[in-house]
Amino acid sequence: MAEDRAARRDAVGALGDALRDLVDAAVRTEVPIPDLEKAALLAGEITQLLRADLREVHEIASVDDPEIGERWYSPVYGPGSPVAPPMLVEDFPDEGRCVGRVTVGKKHEGPPGLVHGGVLAILLDHVLARSARAAGHGGLTATLTVTYRRPVHLGVPLVLTGRLGSVDGRRATATARLVAEDDPATTLAEGEAVLVALRSERASEVFAKTGRAVGAWTTRSSDG
Numbered sequence: 001m002a003e004d005r006a007a008r009r010d011a012v013g014a015l016g017d018a019l020r021d022l023v024d025a026a027v028r029t030e031v032p033i034p035d036l037e038k039a040a041l042l043a044g045e046i047t048q049l050l051r052a053d054l055r056e057v058h059e060i061a062s063v064d065d066p067e068i069g070e071r072w073y074s075p076v077y078g079p080g081s082p083v084a085p086p087m088l089v090e091d092f093p094d095e096g097r098c099v100g101r102v103t104v105g106k107k108h109e110g111p112p113g114l115v116h117g118g119v120l121a122i123l124l125d126h127v128l129a130r131s132a133r134a135a136g137h138g139g140l141t142a143t144l145t146v147t148y149r150r151p152v153h154l155g156v157p158l159v160l161t162g163r164l165g166s167v168d169g170r171r172a173t174a175t176a177r178l179v180a181e182d183d184p185a186t187t188l189a190e191g192e193a194v195l196v197a198l199r200s201e202r203a204s205e206v207f208a209k210t211g212r213a214v215g216a217w218t219t220r221s222s223d224g
């Protein structure tokens with residue numbers, strides 16, 4: 001079974017890579033209209049193939065690991081997600097820190113040539129929540145503050161560092177910083193968040209429709 005899941009994860013990742021290439025080509029192409037029309041038909045055929053067996057919208061993917069918290073279709077880091085940049089994230093739980101590495105492409109453009117501010121917010125939110133989660137203080141984002149200091153260009157390798165700050169009961173704070181890999185001294189954007197772990201009875205209520213225990217995403221590790 002474990003081997004089946006590993007093989008499926010590989011296949012999901014390969015499809016994700018192919019679809020991200022497709023999305024990149026789709027948002028950059030200047031081919032003639034007949035070619036656009038042909039591409040739309042071909043895309044429809046792929047959709048039909050995949051729709052033969054779909055999860056319900058609340059169902060967790062068979063490739064996911066809700067106990068650890070990894071999600072194969074995360075819009076931030078999911079190997080299977082066509083909309084994920086995707087960001088690669090490394091956890092340093094003992095330091096309450098995580099580091100994300102990402103290069104944002106055309107599909108996430110805001111002002112011409114620049115990364116959309118909302119996309120920067122999702123990337124910051126992820127490393128903020130994840131730095132707390134990695135250190136055992138998982139929770140939902142209650143507040144998120146983003147400060148945009150410099151324009152962030154498409155196609156530039158970026159590094160995001162999230163750090164757990166204080167922990168007080170179910171509430172934790174975290175801070176994050178975004179820089180270009182080749183200019184780590186210049187802050188491009190900063191994030192601050194308050195993360196609140198759900199009470200376990202509330203978590204059961206909120207996530208009932210998934211039919212699974214999802215503590216990895218919502219509660220402190222000490223809550224089980």
Ligand SMILES: CCCCCCCCCCCC(=O)SCCNC(=O)CCNC(=O)[C@H](O)C(C)(C)COP(=O)(O)OP(=O)(O)OC[C@H]1O[C@@H](n2cnc3c(N)ncnc32)[C@H](O)[C@@H]1OP(=O)(O)O
Nearest residue numbers: 068069070126129130133140141142143169171194196198
């Ligand atoms: C390996 C893979 C990793 C995976 C890593 C995962 C990364 C995923 C990142 C995704 C993060 C998200 O997008 S999360 C999704 C977006 N966020 C949400 O959907 C949250 C929606 N909001 C809510 O459900 C609620 O408002 C909560 C849970 C935030 C709080 O409700 P509650 O649980 O009833 O809280 P309550 O009892 O009132 O308060 C508990 C304590 O928190 C404080 N508190 C509550 N709200 C706030 C607030 N906005 N600012 C300050 N403090 C607050 C209260 O004062 C109290 O402190 P005291 O009196 O005890 O001192």
